[in-house]
Structures are given as structure tokens and as C-alpha cells.
Amino acid sequence: MKSNIKKIVLIALVSILLSSCSEEQQNKFSRLGVTWLEGDYKVTFAEGSHEKSWLIYDSKVTAEPAKGYYYFWAMIDGKKRYVQTPIARTYIEQVGD
DSSP, X not given: OHHHHHHHHHHHHHHHHHHTSOHHHHHHHHGGGOEXXXXXXXXXXXXXXXXXEEEEEEEXXXXXXXXXXXXXXXXXXXXXXXXXXXXXXXXXXXXXX
């Protein structure tokens, strides 16, 4: 009985909190659902005959399905660069162990 009351109170508090937030704050909460893979990966973007691959070591590949993109940091020409690729045309393979 007490756990049900606690759940109801918690739901009510979260509802009140979210309803009092600005649209930007609500968007930040919705982005908490972003997922990521952490480890060593080969990320390949392919469209038609064009194909580009990046090797990502001991890092994260972040997916934001609602926006349709993967995001990650890659070494390009000796510099760390932020890369964004469309999920629909990108393949991720785990490399190493």
C-alpha cells in the first residue's frame, strides 16, 4: 500500500515538474533517451558508390534515432573531428575483442 502511494506521489511530482518546464527544458529531458556504444568500432557511411569509414578506438558512437544521426569523434588528418552521419546509411562494426 505504501509503495503504491509513493509511486503516485512520484508520478504527480514529475508531472508537475515537467509541466512547469519551458519547451527547451522539456527537449533536454527528451534527449536523455540518447543511446551510445562505447568501445572500438568501424563506422562506415555508404551512399551509392561513395563509401567513407572511420576507426573509433576506446570512444563512443552516439545514436539519436529521433533526429536520424550517429555522432562520434574521429581522428582525421591528425586532428580530432566531430562527425555526424545519417543512421539510414551508416553501418557500425565492432572491432577488436
